[in-house]
Amino acid sequence: MKKFWGLTLFVFLLISFTAELWIGARPLLVRYQNNFHAPIISAMRPGSFFGEDYAWETDYVNLQESWRTSGSDNWMVMPWIPLGPLTIDLKQSPPAPPDSQHWLGTDSSGRDVLARFIYGFRTAFLMSVAYLALTVTIALILALISALSPGWVDLILQRFMEIWVMIPFLYVAIALVSLVSLDKVLLIVILSFFSWPTLSLYLRAQILQVKEHDYILAAKMLGLSRLRIVWFHILPQVWPFLLSFLPFFLAGSLVTFTSLDFLGFGLPPPEPSWGDLLQQALERPHAYWLAAPVLVGLFVVLTAVTVIGEAIRNKQNPRQTQNYR
Amino acid sequence: MVRWVVLCPTLAFSFAFASGIDPLLGAEPPASLRWETNPSPELISSPKAVTGGRIITFMDSFPLTLRQVGPDASSGFRKLLDENDMSLVTLHPNTDTWIPMLASHWALDSDGRTVYYRLNPAARWSDQKPVKASDYTFTLEFMRSPHIQSPWSNDYYTTTIQNVESFQEKSGTEVIAIRLAQPTLDRLLMTNIKPMPRHFYGELDANFVTKFNWQIPPNVGPYLLATLDKGQRVTFKRKADWWAKDMPYFKHRFNVDDVVLQVVRNSQIAFEYLKAGDIDIMPLNTPDLWKTASADDVFGKGYVHKLQAYNEQPRSDYALILNSSYGPLQDQRVRQALAYAMNVDRVINELLKDGYQRLQGISQGYGAFTARGIKARPFDLSQADELFKLAGWGTRNADGIRIKDGKPLTLTLSYAYPNMTPRFVILQEDARKAGVDLKLQQLDPAMAFKSFRDKAHQIAFFSWSTSYRPEYRSRFHSSFANKPQTANFSNTASPVLDQLIEEYEHASDDRKRINQAHAIQNFVFQDSSYIPLFEVPYYRLAYWSWIQFPEVPGTKSTDGLPLFDSATGGLFWIDGDRQKSVMAARKRGDRTPARSWINDTFRVK
Numbered sequence: 001m002k003k004f005w006g007l008t009l010f011v012f013l014l015i016s017f018t019a020e021l022w023i024g025a026r027p028l029l030v031r032y033q034n035n036f037h038a039p040i041i042s043a044m045r046p047g048s049f050f051g052e053d054y055a056w057e058t059d060y061v062n063l064q065e066s067w068r069t070s071g072s073d074n075w076m077v078m079p080w081i082p083l084g085p086l087t088i089d090l091k092q093s094p095p096a097p098p099d100s101q102h103w104l105g106t107d108s109s110g111r112d113v114l115a116r117f118i119y120g121f122r123t124a125f126l127m128s129v130a131y132l133a134l135t136v137t138i139a140l141i142l143a144l145i146s147a148l149s150p151g152w153v154d155l156i157l158q159r160f161m162e163i164w165v166m167i168p169f170l171y172v173a174i175a176l177v178s179l180v181s182l183d184k185v186l187l188i189v190i191l192s193f194f195s196w197p198t199l200s201l202y203l204r205a206q207i208l209q210v211k212e213h214d215y216i217l218a219a220k221m222l223g224l225s226r227l228r229i230v231w232f233h234i235l236p237q238v239w240p241f242l243l244s245f246l247p248f249f250l251a252g253s254l255v256t257f258t259s260l261d262f263l264g265f266g267l268p269p270p271e272p273s274w275g276d277l278l279q280q281a282l283e284r285p286h287a288y289w290l291a292a293p294v295l296v297g298l299f300v301v302l303t304a305v306t307v308i309g310e311a312i313r314n315k316q317n318p319r320q321t322q323n324y325r
Numbered sequence: 326m327v328r329w330v331v332l333c334p335t336l337a338f339s340f341a342f343a344s345g346i347d348p349l350l351g352a353e354p355p356a357s358l359r360w361e362t363n364p365s366p367e368l369i370s371s372p373k374a375v376t377g378g379r380i381i382t383f384m385d386s387f388p389l390t391l392r393q394v395g396p397d398a399s400s401g402f403r404k405l406l407d408e409n410d411m412s413l414v415t416l417h418p419n420t421d422t423w424i425p426m427l428a429s430h431w432a433l434d435s436d437g438r439t440v441y442y443r444l445n446p447a448a449r450w451s452d453q454k455p456v457k458a459s460d461y462t463f464t465l466e467f468m469r470s471p472h473i474q475s476p477w478s479n480d481y482y483t484t485t486i487q488n489v490e491s492f493q494e495k496s497g498t499e500v501i502a503i504r505l506a507q508p509t510l511d512r513l514l515m516t517n518i519k520p521m522p523r524h525f526y527g528e529l530d531a532n533f534v535t536k537f538n539w540q541i542p543p544n545v546g547p548y549l550l551a552t553l554d555k556g557q558r559v560t561f562k563r564k565a566d567w568w569a570k571d572m573p574y575f576k577h578r579f580n581v582d583d584v585v586l587q588v589v590r591n592s593q594i595a596f597e598y599l600k601a602g603d604i605d606i607m608p609l610n611t612p613d614l615w616k617t618a619s620a621d622d623v624f625g626k627g628y629v630h631k632l633q634a635y636n637e638q639p640r641s642d643y644a645l646i647l648n649s650s651y652g653p654l655q656d657q658r659v660r661q662a663l664a665y666a667m668n669v670d671r672v673i674n675e676l677l678k679d680g681y682q683r684l685q686g687i688s689q690g691y692g693a694f695t696a697r698g699i700k701a702r703p704f705d706l707s708q709a710d711e712l713f714k715l716a717g718w719g720t721r722n723a724d725g726i727r728i729k730d731g732k733p734l735t736l737t738l739s740y741a742y743p744n745m746t747p748r749f750v751i752l753q754e755d756a757r758k759a760g761v762d763l764k765l766q767q768l769d770p771a772m773a774f775k776s777f778r779d780k781a782h783q784i785a786f787f788s789w790s791t792s793y794r795p796e797y798r799s800r801f802h803s804s805f806a807n808k809p810q811t812a813n814f815s816n817t818a819s820p821v822l823d824q825l826i827e828e829y830e831h832a833s834d835d836r837k838r839i840n841q842a843h844a845i846q847n848f849v850f851q852d853s854s855y856i857p858l859f860e861v862p863y864y865r866l867a868y869w870s871w872i873q874f875p876e877v878p879g880t881k882s883t884d885g886l887p888l889f890d891s892a893t894g895g896l897f898w899i900d901g902d903r904q905k906s907v908m909a910a911r912k913r914g915d916r917t918p919a920r921s922w923i924n925d926t927f928r929v930k
């Protein structure tokens with residue numbers, strides 16, 4: 001069970017993190033006038049770069065076609081499916097059902113659903129990890145300050161956190177994002193800003209418990225510096241606790257990002273996202289191909305993350321690993 | 326009060342002078358007036374109509390207030406309240422002739438700026454109090470009050486409408502004279518004010534805005550707002566003993582007893598409600614819905630019918646409005662270049678494909694007032710490039726976006742309706758070719774409107790409601806630019822345009838006026854703070870088939886489903902028998918005749 005879901009998640013991640021290789025609008029390799037280029041990793045190449053008469057991003061599919069028909073020496077290797085998450089194809093009236101070209105159909109702007117599904121997952125996953133890292137950092141630093149400082153600092157910080165934790169963060173986030181125009185970094189910062197206190201309260205409790213142990217007292221008596229005590233003696237006791245927390249937190253944040261996008265307050269268009277696909281599906285209930293991949297995707301990822309999280313938690317469970325005699 | 330006026334005549338006079346109200350009630354109107362009326366206007370209703378029943382339709386957000394003026398008042402919901410406030414006369418939508426409403430007769434004064442109205446003594450407020458001449462003088466007092474916090478109303482009722490006087494004929498009938506500050510050709514149109522219930526509002530004070538947020542004022546129209554389920558729905562009830570129900574033009578109209586408006590956030594969800602039978606009728610505004618509808622069972626089995634009716638009426642200025650006070654948009658060349666960078670034709674031809682047309686400019690569909698020579702700027706990258714270069718945006722960064730002084734050309738387009746996203750995504754993609762990074766920001770409708778009125782946007786997508794003649798002052802006059810809570814979304818401020826607007830409003834004959842309208846449209850085209858998008862020459866409805874319409878379902882200027890409007894509203898009725906049979910058929914899954922009704926009576930050939 002654990003292995004199955006672990007493998008599934010791994011495959012999911014592998015597919016999405018190597019997406020450019022097999023589904024994307026930029027070629028892997030271009031040979032143009034005896035030089036090799038790799039647009040997949042280089043900066044945006046305008047059409048003029050390849051001798052076309054326009055200054056915006058090269059239309060590689062058409063360029064490839066024209067090189068082929070003119071029998072030119074130039075060639076390029078396109079990904080298996082030459083469609084990016086932003087490639088608009090209006091040959092069929094959007095949203096178009098799945099066919100041989102668009103395996104999961106197109107969305108309401110004629111973009112490939114499969115591409116948007118894959119790239120959307122990657123974005124959400126990366127943002128979740130970044131969000132997680134930022135939130136944990138803030139929570140941990142404030143928990144340490146709170147737990148290890150004199151009583152009055154702790155008192156003030158605790159009251160502050162108690163107030164902060166009561167703010168309904170999704171609503172505040174929605175209110176804030178309608179005031180500013182968003183990008184990924186700002187969205188992560190706003191969300192972290194409102195979601196650290198819960199974690200911080202748990203961590204503080206954990207640190208308070210750890211710092212009363214005899215070996216900490218011993219370390220203090222040996223004259224070790226505060227930083228050293230924190231780093232080598234307290235934090236190692238906090239990691240297992242944190243580690244068992246993380247998978248669930250990750251699952252939660254994936255859902256948060258999807259919800260925000262769904263509500264239209266997440267990443268602005270045209271960023272691909274699962275929430276955007278769900279939103280479109282809501283508006284066009286007949287277009288099953290918009291919602292189906294996301295629902296399956298959410299089911300798989302959340303189940304996998306939860307199963308893995310359970311496994312980690314069991315591994316860290318003090319009742320199974322510690323032995324008080 | 327009367328005694329007080331008699332005792333302090335000087336004071337009363339000076340007060341009246343200051344507020345523009347003439348206290349001489351009782352004086353007779355000039356004998357030289359030539360009274361006009363229209364006893365038998367062409368009917369737009371059907372004699373088959375019967376009264377009774379209920380329809381449920383929807384609105385996309387709950388109103389922020391019930392006030393019809395002041396902060397947050399200009400929402401879609403306010404239109405419903407306004408429709409139930411009748412005015413003195415109304416224009417026949419098909420024949421363009423005036424029809425008596427609250428005034429039984431009218432007469433034009435020889436001074437070119439005054440209109441006399443003989444008030445219909447039968448007119449009653451919904452609380453059964455008679456509508457008096459003093460209610461019209463109160464309108465002026467009300468609209469001029471600083472407490473209503475409505476700069477536009479303050480301005481209009483001071484600089485346009487100068488005075489309201491009341492008279493009494495020998496028979497006892499009241500007459501009012503409304504005088505404009507300047508002679509105009511649209512005297513009836515501009516003096517056609519509505520009465521305000523003085524007995525309800527009393528003396529206005531600084532608390533007006535909060536005090537009247539949720540109070541239902543008495544009205545004179547066919548329906549009264551009856552229940553208010555905050556955030557959920559509102560119900561309008563037909564007045565059984567409505568004072569005007571026997572007036573010729575209102576025969577067989579306003580038939581349904583209850584009109585319920587349910588809050589449903591967007592039309593796609595509303596469409597699901599419709600199919601489930603939870604709402605009875607709705608406009609099908611997007612091609613998407615019309616297409617989907619053909620495939621659905623409730624339509625196939627004939628329970629729900631579709632109507633597409635052409636109209637010939639002023640078109641909304643459905644446009645991207647550029648805030649000309651914002652950074653790069655201050656430069657007219659950038660605004661023009663941006664217009665060349667919007668691939669609207671691709672949206673129409675490849676995405677919408679459904680009889681949509683490119684809107685060529687502002688003020689379309691106003692007959693001679695529309696400057697036909699103006700054509701919207703097409704998608705033309707070389708023109709865009711040239712203009713951007715002239716404005717100093719010649720170089721592009723590594724992402725292909727234009728830069729000037731190290732800053733990229735990034736502009737945010739704010740809009741309220743998610744169904745616009747697919748269209749804007751296409752504009753966004755093609756704008757990138759012109760080196761413009763167009764960001765899209767979707768806002769809640771109420772939030773969007775507030776933000777546009779506060780000029781917090783860079784580019785706003787908005788469509789203005791229309792009027793009989795093009796109206797320019799509120800949207801283009803410099804006195805409303807760069808001020809919060811006004812309608813000049815583009816922050817257009819030009820003395821030249823101000824002058825044109827003055828001349829347009831005060832032209833002495835139609836030829837001159839039309840010339841000025843054309844000049845204004847030309848100016849706006851050159852100024853390029855409006856990028857016109859689409860127009861739709863028809864409206865579409867989907868309705869459960871027991872809702873019945875006259876043979877010509879609407880009028881020349883009907884658009885969607887006018888519920889209460891004096892000129893065009895309330896033509897439909899409910900066929901109770903059919904309702905029962907359709908319900909029964911639906912229960913059994915039987916077929917009834919399907920109908921996709923296309924009416925082109927008013928199609929512009």
